[in-house]
Amino acid sequence: METTIDKAGRLVVPKAVREASRLRPGTRVRFRVRDGRVEIEPVPLDVSLERHGSAVVAVPREGRPVLTAAEVEETTAGLRSGAPSEGGTQGAG
Template sequence: MIDGTRHGIIITMETTIDKAGRLVVPKAVREASRLRPGTRVRFRVRDGCIEIEPVPLDVSLERHGSTVVAVPREGQPVLTAAEVEKTTASLRSGAPSASGIQGAG
């Protein structure tokens, strides 16, 4: 799903805000936006619409030999070899992933 569409069909989903102000982000939306449990998100209101986006990863730039590398300031989950291979293959093929994102694992 990209921008609320899948194969040219507009996809909408509904959820309800509970008394405490919480809402459940539908699974398809979480998967398409790669939101995992514990992901920090940022809310913004723009033109009367609520936007939710992941908070960018806080990194520092470190020199490793002749290369500059972005290193997370906080620990991140380690990717398995299978996850890396799946993502690499998907990016190389340009094929949409199971979540519907073009070129994403």
């Protein structure tokens, strides 16, 4: 898959790549150069740990879009089978 950087330095991430990696509009990404390659990854989600009853849960500090039922089912099925889901994990979104 190929794309082109425009004169303003913008890069269009192909739809198939966005879908597979679950990158959505507004997702913050980080660029790195390693061994002559450019790597792009979502910025880890900033969370705070809060006690909810007897459990401690990670709560996003910024609003996040709600996952669809299909996304939850896909991720759960992948975890149960031991195989990664099609989109992998979305540490940032």
